[in-house]
Amino acid sequence: xxxxxxxxxxxxxxxxxxxxxxxxxAPGTGAVVSLDPLALxxxxxxxxxxTVQEMTTASCALFDAPHDTVERDITRVLAALEEQLLLEWxxxxxxxxxxxxxxxxxx
Amino acid sequence: MSEATVAIAxxxxxxxxxxxxxxxxxxxxxxxxxxxCQEVHDDLARMPSLDLLLMSSTLPGDRAALARAAGDHALxxxxxxxxxxxxxxxxxxxxxxxxxxxxxxRLSDLLGSVAAVLRGEAAVPRHMLGGLLHELVQQRRRxxxxxxxxxxxxxxxxxxxxxxxxxxxxxxxxxxxISPQTARTHIQKVIGKLGVxxxxxxxxxxxxxxxxxxx
Numbered sequence: 001x002x003x004x005x006x007x008x009x010x011x012x013x014x015x016x017x018x019x020x021x022x023x024x025x026a027p028g029t030g031a032v033v034s035l036d037p038l039a040l041x042x043x044x045x046x047x048x049x050x051t052v053q054e055m056t057t058a059s060c061a062l063f064d065a066p067h068d069t070v071e072r073d074i075t076r077v078l079a080a081l082e083e084q085l086l087l088e089w090x091x092x093x094x095x096x097x098x099x100x101x102x103x104x105x106x107x
Numbered sequence: 108m109s110e111a112t113v114a115i116a117x118x119x120x121x122x123x124x125x126x127x128x129x130x131x132x133x134x135x136x137x138x139x140x141x142x143x144c145q146e147v148h149d150d151l152a153r154m155p156s157l158d159l160l161l162m163s164s165t166l167p168g169d170r171a172a173l174a175r176a177a178g179d180h181a182l183x184x185x186x187x188x189x190x191x192x193x194x195x196x197x198x199x200x201x202x203x204x205x206x207x208x209x210x211x212x213r214l215s216d217l218l219g220s221v222a223a224v225l226r227g228e229a230a231v232p233r234h235m236l237g238g239l240l241h242e243l244v245q246q247r248r249r250x251x252x253x254x255x256x257x258x259x260x261x262x263x264x265x266x267x268x269x270x271x272x273x274x275x276x277x278x279x280x281x282x283x284x285i286s287p288q289t290a291r292t293h294i295q296k297v298i299g300k301l302g303v304x305x306x307x308x309x310x311x312x313x314x315x316x317x318x319x320x321x322x
Contacts, residue, residue: 013284038236041236041240043237043285057247063228
């Protein structure tokens with residue numbers, strides 16, 4: 001059976017906004033990560049339900065950008081957030097249409 | 108390189124004139140300034156090779172028909188709004204606009220949006236990106252999901268439950284670790300989907316329908 005890995009906020013993360021600056025504060029490490037508007041939009045879609053494939057499709061539709069480029073950029077942003085322990089991944093059964101790069105074998 | 112030709116359509120003559128000065132300063136050719144949809148239609152008939160239309164979201168007349176006409180003329184459209192509401196943004200994009208901007212935007216954001224749209228890119232206010240991408244994901248899910256599914260997304264359901272617990276916009280943003288602007292967008296969508304007019308009404312209807320537990 002295939003599953004889809006879905007990003008969600010790590011517990012305890014705090015979002016701070018002052019003027020045009022948005023930052024995430026990691027509870028354990030004290031790390032502070034600044035988000036640009038697109039990274040913030042991606043962060044807000046990390047709800048434990050929205051797949052990377054869905055984020056990519058929506059972003060492609062909005063920005064009329066190539067799928068591979070958008071997916072690479074999104075993956076990079078999410079990896080950076082995960083590295084700072086701001087993000088974690090959950091597994092869910094993969095829908096038929098989600099047979100994309102974010103579909104992995106159960107591990 | 109030839110300068111892009113721009114039409115301004117705003118019912119507020121003073122605002123439209125100020126916009127024309129700013130755009131001319133930035134090197135655009137502002138070729139007409141209209142105050143109603145009908146005037147823009149007349150301009151389109153006279154000047155079929157316009158590049159961009161900057162249109163007020165409250166311009167008198169049939170704005171949807173004007174947006175269609177702009178599309179027919181391959182004219183790029185940026186909607187300027189005094190509200191910057193999520194529903195209006197989605198509607199503007201659905202009607203073919205490539206850009207959407209608040210009338211309270213900074214000049215640099217206005218010029219950046221105009222340039223982006225002329226390059227063929229979409230331009231929406233940064234603080235509305237999260238809500239818009241969420242909406243695009245939901246639209247795609249609705250298109251593929253079997254009918255009868257809950258009208259609220261999981262995020263909207265969470266927002267509704269927080270509303271029922273008495274949280275305001277800031278509290279919801281903190282609880283979900285999202286920006287207050289995106290929290291506001293979700294609240295607006297919950298209110299719209301439940302067919303009510305206020306947060307209080309939304310909670311009352313949600314309790315009545317069993318969407319949230321009565322406290």
